[in-house]
Amino acid sequence: MELELVLSPAAASRLPHLKLLAPLKQGRARNRPVRIVWHDSPEAALAADGLALAERREGWRLERMYPGQDLWPPATPAPVLREARDRASLGDAVPETLLPTASFAGRALGLSLLVENEAVELTLLSGTIRGVVDEHQAARLLISGPARETVRLALMLADELPLSVPRTDRKSTRLNYSHANISY
Numbered sequence: 120m121e122l123e124l125v126l127s128p129a130a131a132s133r134l135p136h137l138k139l140l141a142p143l144k145q146g147r148a149r150n151r152p153v154r155i156v157w158h159d160s161p162e163a164a165l166a167a168d169g170l171a172l173a174e175r176r177e178g179w180r181l182e183r184m185y186p187g188q189d190l191w192p193p194a195t196p197a198p199v200l201r202e203a204r205d206r207a208s209l210g211d212a213v214p215e216t217l218l219p220t221a222s223f224a225g226r227a228l229g230l231s232l233l234v235e236n237e238a239v240e241l242t243l244l245s246g247t248i249r250g251v252v253d254e255h256q257a258a259r260l261l262i263s264g265p266a267r268e269t270v271r272l273a274l275m276l277a278d279e280l281p282l283s284v285p286r287t288d289r290k291s292t293r294l295n296y297s298h299a300n301i302s303y
Contacts, residue, residue: 120263120264120266120269120270121195121263122194122195122269122273123194123196123259123260123261124194124260124261124262124273124276124282124283124285125259125260125282125285126258126280126281126282126283127258127281128258130280131243131258132245133279133280134243134260134276135148135228135230137276139275139279140230143232143272144230144232145231145232145233145238146231148228148229149227149228149230150228151229152224152227153223153246154175154176154222154223154224155173155174155222155223156174157172157174157219158173158174158217158220159172159214159217159218159220160214160218161216161218165214169183170182170183170200171184174206178203178205179204179205179208181199181201181202181209181212182197182199182200183197183200194273194285196261200212220251221250222248222249223246223247223248223249223257224246224249225245225246225257226245226246227243227244228242228245229242234269234271234272235267235268237265237267238264239263239268239269239272240262240263240264241261241262241272242262242263243259244259244260244261245257245259260282
């Protein structure tokens with residue numbers, strides 16, 4: 120199971136130092152840079168269809184921005200519809216002409232934890248989301264592992280930090296970058 124939760128940048132800075140995590144840690148923390156650039160056509164055709172095209176170091180991902188007809192449980196990452204190493208491999212799923220519409224630049228802090236004798240991965244993404252006219256700090260918490268232990272860790276963290284479920288905006292034809300999917 121994988122959960123994706125929103126937290127404030129101030130809360131994100133406190134997360135690695137929480138006492139409740141100390142006895143759960145397995146090994147050293149991993150820290151790496153993360154950069155995501157979202158693209159769309161000049162007419163915002165992808166956003167109008169509820170889609171987002173994200174370019175990452177690992178390649179390109181076509182993702183849903185809101186559930187539509189698909190099942191998308193709350194607090195889970197956006198469904199990835201297609202994934203490819205290069206844009207051309209996505210085929211006709213994406214418009215020919217693309218423009219960058221927003222970006223995220225930050226860091227991913229990964230922790231391997233042992234929760235009730237089960238391995239759970241916790242990844243803190245924090246950085247800056249930039250749009251054409253605005254930028255702000257953002258943070259996401261990704262927790263993955265067996266369902267029971269993943270939920271248990273999320274509840275333990277919610278007792279210590281103000282966590283919330285990411286929002287999606289079905290009515291907007293523009294990606295709401297304050298709540299954009301910055302998972303990787």
